[in-house]
Amino acid sequence: MRVFSHQRLGQIPQLVRHAPHLMESISLVARVLPFKVNDYVVNKLIDWTDVPNDPIFRLTFPQAQMLDAEDLEQLAYCVRNEGGEQQLNALIQRVRDGMNPHPAHQQLNAPSLDGQLLQGVQHKYAQTVLFFPSHGQTCHSYCTFCFRWPQFIGDKSLKFASNDGEQLHRYLARHPEVTDVLFTGGDPMVMTAAHLTRYLEPFLQPALSHVTTIRIGTKALSYWPYRFVSDTDTPQLMALLRRLVDSGKNVALMAHLNHWRELTTPVAEEAVSALQQLGIVIRAQGPVLRHINDSASTWKRNWEQQVRLGIVPYYMFVERDTGPQDYFQVPLARALSIYNEAIESVSGLAKTARGPSMSAGPGKVEVSGTLDLQGQRYFLLKFIQARDTRWLGKPFLARYSETACWLDQLQPPQGQSEFFFEAQYRRFVEQGAPQGTQALVRGEA
Numbered sequence: 001m002r003v004f005s006h007q008r009l010g011q012i013p014q015l016v017r018h019a020p021h022l023m024e025s026i027s028l029v030a031r032v033l034p035f036k037v038n039d040y041v042v043n044k045l046i047d048w049t050d051v052p053n054d055p056i057f058r059l060t061f062p063q064a065q066m067l068d069a070e071d072l073e074q075l076a077y078c079v080r081n082e083g084g085e086q087q088l089n090a091l092i093q094r095v096r097d098g099m100n101p102h103p104a105h106q107q108l109n110a111p112s113l114d115g116q117l118l119q120g121v122q123h124k125y126a127q128t129v130l131f132f133p134s135h136g137q138t139c140h141s142y143c144t145f146c147f148r149w150p151q152f153i154g155d156k157s158l159k160f161a162s163n164d165g166e167q168l169h170r171y172l173a174r175h176p177e178v179t180d181v182l183f184t185g186g187d188p189m190v191m192t193a194a195h196l197t198r199y200l201e202p203f204l205q206p207a208l209s210h211v212t213t214i215r216i217g218t219k220a221l222s223y224w225p226y227r228f229v230s231d232t233d234t235p236q237l238m239a240l241l242r243r244l245v246d247s248g249k250n251v252a253l254m255a256h257l258n259h260w261r262e263l264t265t266p267v268a269e270e271a272v273s274a275l276q277q278l279g280i281v282i283r284a285q286g287p288v289l290r291h292i293n294d295s296a297s298t299w300k301r302n303w304e305q306q307v308r309l310g311i312v313p314y315y316m317f318v319e320r321d322t323g324p325q326d327y328f329q330v331p332l333a334r335a336l337s338i339y340n341e342a343i344e345s346v347s348g349l350a351k352t353a354r355g356p357s358m359s360a361g362p363g364k365v366e367v368s369g370t371l372d373l374q375g376q377r378y379f380l381l382k383f384i385q386a387r388d389t390r391w392l393g394k395p396f397l398a399r400y401s402e403t404a405c406w407l408d409q410l411q412p413p414q415g416q417s418e419f420f421f422e423a424q425y426r427r428f429v430e431q432g433a434p435q436g437t438q439a440l441v442r443g444e445a
């Protein structure tokens, strides 16, 4: 695999040939937002005759419009001014700080073991623990919209990574309520089979028999499908996954997919089939993104292709309030109409996709529809996951808005000062209560 960073733009022949005029702005924006692309994405996924409009190009190459025009100008000035390294770094930091690097109170979810805060573990919902293995905190290529971007810019305080699988396993052994573990990153599939074995093999032990589902979040299917086909340690990786499946674990690959074009190569189809032959279920998820996939026809084609390949359409997410959100954001009303129009036009097997969902601080909130009541229009919302399980199963209303893009931009109905969960959520934030200790916070345990 050949990987290109912003210092190596000149080594991408297609970019030099098709879009030399974009190289300066790509290089500037890439000083703020992480940039990395591999030769598979460059050679097989991007349609260079359609650059700069090509969705995979926009998905991987930073665009000038992702930064404020004034910031971009200042960056260009600082880069030209050779003596200004300190000034340049301060500017980069300021722009990054303005991009909400920690959305949705992610630190809230950090659990502890024997009085020590666990690095790289989030106990987000009662049944589900997320693990960020330190060797998996990078990706085969980076997505320009990624909400994990702080992990890739070298700021240690923004990372959640851990290389301590042993602590994870001990924590889980003490939490029999946990049935699902999600390995996430970055992309855990950048790890060698040897590293993955260290993290995953202990799940075969009786002490972790209550963990019945192992989810692996990855974009390798589209950014580096060779991982499941022909890398040097692919046989060991596939043998490890087979052992887990044969032991009775449900191994679910959560594929990050943004556009149907990502799975159109023969090697991607081969990778899908190789995983399915092991008994692994692949579920597809991704956000709705302006400039990339903000049309019903794209989502219809996404879901139809996924069903054809035996992949389960799972989530349409709303882009998070971080990074270059202004460039990508799609208002909730528009996301809902894209979802409705696409879902109406696909067969029942593709209707497994959940509607526009926000992974917000209080939980995962789905925009289920709209409702007209006494001359007012509302969004109908519901928690799919919640920091307090009592919030589940309680649909709630928010005043309809054509422009709101996130939960905190929504207003409760007239006569309500706030949504029903807000006071308690504030207490969680104030007390820093991770999921596993919420009963204590409520005085119920």
Ligand code: SF4
Pocket (backbone or CB within 6 Å): 138, 139, 141, 142, 143, 146, 147, 148, 149, 185, 186, 187, 218, 219, 256
């Ligand atoms: S593959 Fe996933 S984690 Fe990696 S950059 Fe893309 S969205 Fe972010």
